[in-house]
Amino acid sequence: MILILDFGSQYTQLIARRIREEKVYCELCPGNKPIKSFSGIKDLKGIILSGGYESVYSKDAPWPDPEIWELDVPILGICYGMQLIAELHGGKVAPSKRREFGLANVNVKCNSSLFNGLSSEETLWMSHGDKLSKIPKGFEITAKSDNSPYAAIENTAKNIYGVQFHPEVKHSVNGRTILKNFIFKICGLKRDWTMKSYIVEEVKRIHKQVGKSKVLCALSGGVDSSVAAVMLYKAIGKQLICVYVDHGLQKLGETERVRKVFGRMFGKNLIIVSAKKIFLSKLKGITDPEQKRKIIGHTFIEVFDGEVKKLKGINFLLQGTIYSDVIESVSIKGAKSPIKSHHNVGGLPEKMKMKLVEPLRFLFKDEVRVLGKELGVPSEIIDRQPFPGPGLAIRTLGEITKEKLNILKEADNIVTEEIIKAGLYEKIWQSFAIILPVKTVGVMGDARTYEYVIAIRAVNSEDAMTADWVKLPYELLSKISSRIINEVKGTNRVVYDISDKPPATIEWE
Structure with missing residues (x-):
């Protein structure tokens, strides 16, 4: 797998998307996260340092764990990531007299493994106000533009590569080829991450996490919770109990639709709870969006706790949290603040009585749909447009x-x-x-x-x-x-x- 260290760029998630599209697994974590705390380190085959809005020489600049350079895996720095590589290896970064935002003609050395298959001149997307003024010892220049004499550098002995531009952005004409060269030619990965393999691994992980305990599913009828429910049902069968909370914040006729579709699938293990009055009373007078999300998250847990008291052996709560929920809710070093909390992420009480099971946590939305089709979820659910967890409240x-x-x-x-x-x-x-x-x-x-x-x-x-x-x-x-x-x-x-x-x-x- 590939690890992407995020330093706050608006394009970081696109790097992950492009790699996943090549059927290679990757994860994204805060750029300053200690590398030893990363659970997938034994499977690590490469690291990408993302862009960021800070300057590497500023007081608040986020820096990576120094141990990444000792892992003996290829490293690619993009924009801010390349500037980090330069600063940390004896080079220099300085403010550019002319900032560069948009398309640029870049001359590349095609004998570089990173640019294999490209033309000598490529159109690539720039987004930076700083640039390298001196490259580190042992590195060579592999690309340049009119405004960036060091548009790409590399040290093949250390397997470290850096590009000033953003290959992940669709405007970079052959940007995908650059990323593919890194993950396949340089890191030596194979296209072996598919939804079939994901299901096999996730079923094993769920069995290990859950054991013989029962799991309570927060079923909403939307794509995410529905696919998560079917995924759990495949893994643990009747240990799964689906609870649909009729909070009054759903689309018109949603409760009847859920009863029809999922009643047929889960039978008596589908419990429909009427809680419209509870939610409306708790949301009365609330106008702040973040407060709404927090209240809805807390109220969901209260309602579920009420159901748990009526049932026996419920130790886990299933949620359809997906990767974009996690990314948007977690403040990353280098990003000033989270965009907004997600009800499945930011709205949960710290002392929740149940442990979370989140089989979709590392999947993007389109990947969830592919997973659902692989699991045989009805098209009337899979092809639905996304609907927010807090429902019509937001x-x-x-x-x-x-x-x-x-x-x-x-x-x-x-x-x-x-x-x-x-x-x-x-x-x-x-x-x-x-x-x-x-x-x-x-x-x-x-x-x-x-x-x-x-x-x-x-x-x-x-x-x-x-x-x-x-x-x-x-x-x-x-x-x-x-x-x-x-x-x-x-x-x-x-x-x-x-x-x-x-x-x-x-x-x-």
Whole structure:
């Protein structure tokens, strides 16, 4: 496997995605994490040092554990990672007179193993304000651009490589070839990480962790929790008890859908708990998004604890936490703060009574879908668009009330119906409605109205780490708007969100 040390770059997750796409397993950890604390060190075949927003010479610059240089595995530094290599081996990094952000023509030495198969001039993506002013002793220059005379360096004797540009970004024309050269030609890895092999290894790990204990599943009916549940069922069978909490924050008709699909699959081991009043009462008056997530996480555990008291031998809680949840929730040295806490990660009490089982924790969203298909999960579940764990709570901006939730459910259902009718549902990563905490003046039937505003969000993404807003046809937007205003009592205006991620997030809260 490959270990990626993260120093805070916005592109770090893309490195992991590109490596996984080559059927090679990799993990991502904070850049300053002690290497001995990494559980997969015995399987380590290479290390990648990511980019970062700090300068290596600044007081707060994150540095890697010095022991990585003693592991005798190839190391590739990208942007900030290359600058770390230079500074730590006797080179120098200084502010560049001209910062470089965007595409650049780079001259590369094709006899370098890293650039094997490339042309002598490549178009690659730069994103840096510092550059090397002196290369370390024992290193040679393998690429240069007009602004970066040391655009790539290497020391083949020590198996250390550095590039100033970002090969992981899709704008880098042959960036994938560079990464493939590193993982296959330099690290000597094979394409042996598949979902079939993942299932085999994960079943073994689950057996070892769980033993003969029973596991309580936090089933929501979404892709992640459904695949996690089927994964556990494959591993431990009737030891799995699925609990679906009807908290009132789901999509319209979701509870009935879960009862139909999963009742058939799990039988008596599916327990549906009605908890709408509990959640609404605890969320009353709360407007801060982080507080909402924390309250929902804590309330989930309270409800589960209540179910545990009715059952015997429950020692574990299954959650559908995926890798993007973990990455976005954990503050990495070099990143100023987490983007937002995930209800499965940041919202859990420290003294939770049950231990967590998280079979999807190291999988990206598209990998979860592939796993689900491999496990035989019905397409009506697998092909669903992602739905946030906190549900409509984070699409109900401001205070959550029963009235606003009902309005949002109806509006959201119309969005989904029309997207499906247009044949776009499976072509879009996520499409949904949001209710805003403001009312606007309108005119209906010659009478003045003062009602809520509904926003529509539709984005495309590979793994939720970045996203582009979808250019929905005007005719479709018009039809959705007309239906919402005419059919959903309490609304008189519809707007469309045209923000990408970054700078915005996919969800509004």
